[in-house]
Amino acid sequence: MLFVWDDRYETGITAIDQDHKGLVNLINDLYEAMQDGSGGALLLPIFSALKHYTENHFTREESYMVECGVPDQANHVSEHRQMVAKLAELEKRHRHGEAAISLQTLTFLRDWLKNHICAVDLAMTAQVQNKNYRKDA
Numbered sequence: 001m002l003f004v005w006d007d008r009y010e011t012g013i014t015a016i017d018q019d020h021k022g023l024v025n026l027i028n029d030l031y032e033a034m035q036d037g038s039g040g041a042l043l044l045p046i047f048s049a050l051k052h053y054t055e056n057h058f059t060r061e062e063s064y065m066v067e068c069g070v071p072d073q074a075n076h077v078s079e080h081r082q083m084v085a086k087l088a089e090l091e092k093r094h095r096h097g098e099a100a101i102s103l104q105t106l107t108f109l110r111d112w113l114k115n116h117i118c119a120v121d122l123a124m125t126a127q128v129q130n131k132n133y134r135k136d137a
């Protein structure tokens, strides 16, 4: 397992925590697909699923921020946009055979998600919860 879930990633907003756990599971699925001896045939479909799941998750967070009037949205949205562009580039390069989805790529995705949750998402969800706004209700 490449990415072990830790309680310190919990935001307390159920829908966001479920999304984050789904992302962690997909990164671990990619790691296993890389090692299962099938030549990586499953890597691209799982990677595409990760890309779509990530885009949906970012849309969810961004709609929370707008609805709750969270300050400093621009920096958060900018981090999301950069990751969406990165995932699209990685998918395209892999699809065209220019580059494999490597362990280095997966550790980059894991570390990005850990850092983004701890530094940016937790700050945002604390602001949402300060307004007693619970989307999961």
Ligand SMILES: [Fe+2]
Binding pocket: 061, 076, 080, 116, 120, 121
């Ligand atoms: Fe985020």
Ligand SMILES: [Fe+2]
Binding pocket: 020, 057, 061, 117, 121
């Ligand atoms: Fe997030």
